Amino acid sequence: QKEVEQDPGPLSVPEGAIVSLNCTYSNSAFQYFMWYRQYSRKGPELLMYTYSSGNKEDGRFTAQVDKSSKYISLFIRDSQPSDSATYLCAMIIQGAQKLVFGQGTRLTINP
Amino acid sequence: SQTIHQWPATLVQPVGSPLSLECTVEGTSNPNLYWYRQAAGRGLQLLFYSVGIGQISSEVPQNLSASRPQDRQFILSSKKLLLSDSGFYLCAWNGGGAETQYFGPGTRLLVL
Numbered sequence: 001q002k003e004v005e006q007d008p009g010p011l012s013v014p015e016g017a018i019v020s021l022n023c024t025y026s027n028s029a030f031q032y033f034m035w036y037r038q039y040s041r042k043g044p045e046l047l048m049y050t051y052s053s054g055n056k057e058d059g060r061f062t063a064q065v066d067k068s069s070k071y072i073s074l075f076i077r078d079s080q081p082s083d084s085a086t087y088l089c090a091m092i093i094q095g096a097q098k099l100v101f102g103q104g105t106r107l108t109i110n111p
Numbered sequence: 112s113q114t115i116h117q118w119p120a121t122l123v124q125p126v127g128s129p130l131s132l133e134c135t136v137e138g139t140s141n142p143n144l145y146w147y148r149q150a151a152g153r154g155l156q157l158l159f160y161s162v163g164i165g166q167i168s169s170e171v172p173q174n175l176s177a178s179r180p181q182d183r184q185f186i187l188s189s190k191k192l193l194l195s196d197s198g199f200y201l202c203a204w205n206g207g208g209a210e211t212q213y214f215g216p217g218t219r220l221l222v223l
Binding site for chain 2: 006032034036041042043044045046049088092094097098099101102103104
């Protein structure tokens with residue numbers, strides 16, 4: 001079993017829809033949770049960063065962490081074609097050097 | 112602000128040839144530096160990380176090596192490339208006790 005599971009998609013939705021991206025994990029020691037956005041042939045770009053459980057909102061993006069269920073989510077409201085990219089979840093134990101990544105979900109927003 | 116550079120952007124090399132990829136970070140001092148490889152359709156695999164000059168930790172045994180000759184410079188090398196070394200190589204950094212990592216633009220390597 002992988003430490004972090006993420007549905008690779010592809011996921012295709014119409015412009016303006018709410019998008020929900022998810023990851024599950026097995027190691028309860030993870031404390032920091034991140035979402036990266038990666039456009040084709042580019043490096044990943046940090047989108048959201050949360051510590052422990054709870055929600056964090058930044059514009060159209062909301063990151064949610066449920067440590068009891070070992071489940072994290074990224075919601076995108078009012079999705080735009082420019083949101084089309086691969087979204088990677090990542091997590092890390094405090095003080096560790098190794099970020100553990102999900103496989104990434106490829107998202108397409110159709111105009 | 113901090114900036115991370117990688118070069119070359121794209122590289123096509125024959126099997127058995129040597130490799131040298133370079134990563135430099137600007138705007139910070141004593142960063143932690145990381146090399147990742149991303150194969151097509153797969154997640155990111157951590158190859159090496161460094162917490163200081165001359166300090167290299169290897170995550171995956173392979174024919175690659177890394178060096179950190181200067182505080183903000185990280186180099187990925189190979190003496191003889193294999194077909195399986197093809198992929199997208201990403202350098203990342205963090206610092207100041209932060210857990211988040213910031214990635215460079217990547218080098219796309221094709222070994223033929």
